[in-house]
Amino acid sequence: MAEIRVNPTRMELKKLQTRYTTARRGHKLLKDKRDELMRQFLEVVREDKELRERVESRLSEVYGSFSIAAAVSSPEMLREALIMPKTEGTLNVSYKNMMSVTVPEFDFKASAVSDGGVNYGMAFTSGELDTAIVELGGIMQELVRMAELEKTAQLLAEEIEKTRRRVNALEYIMMPQYQSGIKTIKMKLEENERGNLTRLMKVKDMMVKKTIEAKKNVSDTDAEEDI
């Protein structure tokens, strides 16, 4: 891991310590965010999975009756029959804030253009077509709900990925770097402190020696004078 180079000064130490506490707080917050996002994501995905299974099986039923209808009438006829929509669906989109991720909410309302039944002549089309279209109308709500859930899941997945990266970067890169920086500075400062102390002791020793020497000299001359 790349070490950060720091000047071993008290100011630098103070700076690093603040950055470390900030990083630790950010890390905790992001971790909480990630956990909550994950919980919501799992809820969405579980529901989506169930819904998709249901929609897929019902859709294949629709396709079944639809292909029978296509088999018994000519393609032009089929197209002609279907070109006028039976229902005019209105889709409203609103946005919801989910853990600061903007997710869409689809609100689908089907309103019949013609009152009841189907919008084409009965004479040239088969009964299977009617069934297919009625069935298809029935799963519209679920289809739209599925689209909403799946989009939400995609957006949440992106956000979770981002948050996870941030959490990891803080936990494994930033915070250890700060810690080692702080440790280096502290050790350097202590080392300086010790160096200073020994120097002082040494100087004191020298001074004491000098005074002793001086005293000795004085007492020596005194003794000589006495003689």
Place this chain on the structure above:
Amino acid sequence: MYKIGIIGDRDSVLGFMALGFSVFDVNDADSARSALRGAVKDGNFAVVFVTERIAALIEDEIEKYKDMPMPAVISIPDKDGSTGYGMSNIRNAALRAIGADILFSEK
């Protein structure tokens, strides 16, 4: 007031016409790509359904809209049944988020 689009092969998507969907019937990757691009550019489409077989062909194009709130590009099975592509999309999202396949592992 938004529109719903559907892109896929003719036989699969024709039925949706009766429900007021905007239908793009396409047969190859290029026309599907331009249909999807057109729909996105239009700006009025909130949801674009793409049949699984077509979606598998233009995966890179769909990938671009994955992180945008709109439109939702969702794959659905076509007339020949499900290929499991749509389900694998959910699995991939879970994989991306969690980093492990925990939801679908029971299968």
